[in-house]
Amino acid sequence: MNQDTICALATPPGGAIAVVRVSGPDAIGITDCIFSGNLKKAKGNTIHFGTVIDADGTELDEVLVSVFRAPHSYTGEDSTEISCHGSSYIVGRLLESLILSGARQAEPGEYTMRAFMNGKLDLSQAEAVADLISSSTQATHQMAMSQMRGQFSRELADLQAQLLHLTSLLELELDFNDQDVEFANREQLSELMDKTERHISQLADSFQTGNAIKNGIPVAIIGAPNVGKSTLLNALVGEERAIVSNIQGTTRDLIEDTTQIDGITFRFIDTAGIRKTHNKLERMGIERSIQAAERAQIILLLTEGNQPFPEIDFREDQVVLQVISKCDLTLPSSSYLYHRQPEGRLFHISASTGDGMNLLRKALVQESSLPVNLDMSHSVVTNVRHYNALRLSLEALRRAKQAFARHTPTDLVSEDLRQCLHHLNEITGTEITSDDILHTIFSTFCVGK
Secondary structure, eight states: OTTSOEEEEOSOTTSSEEEEEEESTTHHHHHHHTBSSOOTTOOTTEEEEEEEEOTTSOEEEEEEEEEEOTTSSSSSSOEEEEEEEOOHHHHHHHHHHHHHTTOEEOOTTHHHHHHHHTTSSOHHHHHHHHHHHHOOSHHHHHHHHHHHTTHHHHHHHHHHHHHHHHHHHHHHHHHTGGGTOOOSOHHHHHHHHHHHHHHHHHHHHHHHHHHHHHHOEEEEEEESTTSSHHHHHHHHHTSOOSOOOSSTTOOOSOEEEEEEETTEEEEEEEOOOOOOOOOHHHHHHHHHHHHHHHHOSEEEEEEETTOOOOOOOOOTTOEEEEEEEOGGGTSOTTOHHHHSOOSTTEEEOOTTTOTTHHHHHHHHHHHTTOOSSOOTTSOOOOOHHHHHHHHHHHHHHHHHHHHHHTTOOHHHHHHHHHHHHHHHHHHHTOOOOHHHHHHHHHHHOOTTO
16 A cells, blocks of 8 residues: 555635645656646756646646655655645645546545654654644644653663563573673662553653543532433533433433643533433433533532432542522522632532632632643643553553562563563554664673673
8 A cells, every 4th residue: 555646625615715735656747747846857946936737638727746765754754735726626726636647535544653653753642633634722722742752762762672681681681691700789679660560650640630631520410300410511611412301311422522721621421310210211321421410520509499309329539519400480690609718629600690609610710730831841641542551551560669679580581571571662653673682782791701
């Protein structure tokens, strides 16, 4: 597939300007076939003005063609980018002309896949491209940019170098075990393992923060039927997202929507009212409500008037904010209960008038435990695949530490270290080979003398 020349629209349809990207060994020649100028001798990183011709030989549009010579392009291949007017007719005919000239339609993600295959990006950087495109807040943009520029990759490379050094020392001793030789101080090796464990653990622990920033902090709105859960959801997200009705049991399925408060994304989940019922569909909705409450980081527990709050068992690490709703029916707008800082986590609100909502929003931001301005001096893990690999790497390293402390044979300790390396390599798509270990050995020690 890497020998094919591919083409595709690189910009969203419907804009004033469209960019069609062509990449592959014949990218410049194929583009030259439909372009009025001469691109075959064009230097890399240059832009050329001219017209493109459709399959019938008719002038289609005036365009700018950017020329990139391998390896100095996004994919690492010869590439062109044709900037034309955004008409769907022009774009369609342009792609048709390129395909008739020898290109094929690119598959989803194929440009970034080629960038990875050609060593322009590692896997974690390639995944950051998608995160950058979908970023919707300053924090998600910062994290994606940092990862795409290689900060996470560099941290992993440092960890890999430390583990490779450890493995090299231990495996070198295996070659001289009959001479009872130790090539490294055992105390120093133990300290190096501790340092590496702390670093991997720090990266793995950052996933909770990164995942919340990327996908939104899950907030479940829980309460009995008809206490104002759907009205509260609509007020928080700023639109009529849920149906509001005085009929009990209107909400029978989970309704989710996201919104930003002070730059932090929250994912609100409106749930079915919790009560005893013989209605099978409503009972299923209540079961889903309880499941949603179990997954949420913050619970908005609603009631109204003098009604008691629902009795539900929550996790110790969950934040539960008790909210008395529909207070406009019992309290004047000037009531101090709307505006004073609440005692503990009890709030009085009217979602329909907006009274008390500012204090509730402020509490959500405070209880999120997320910084408004993210410190990007350290990598923040946002990808589930990366987190799982770090977790497995950490388990292997801890096994190695325990075996090392028990004076287990060196080859068994080395195997756990290799497993630790393997899981780190899964993140970037690289692999440490025996040749790498041998190179480290012979570049550090004069074994042959």
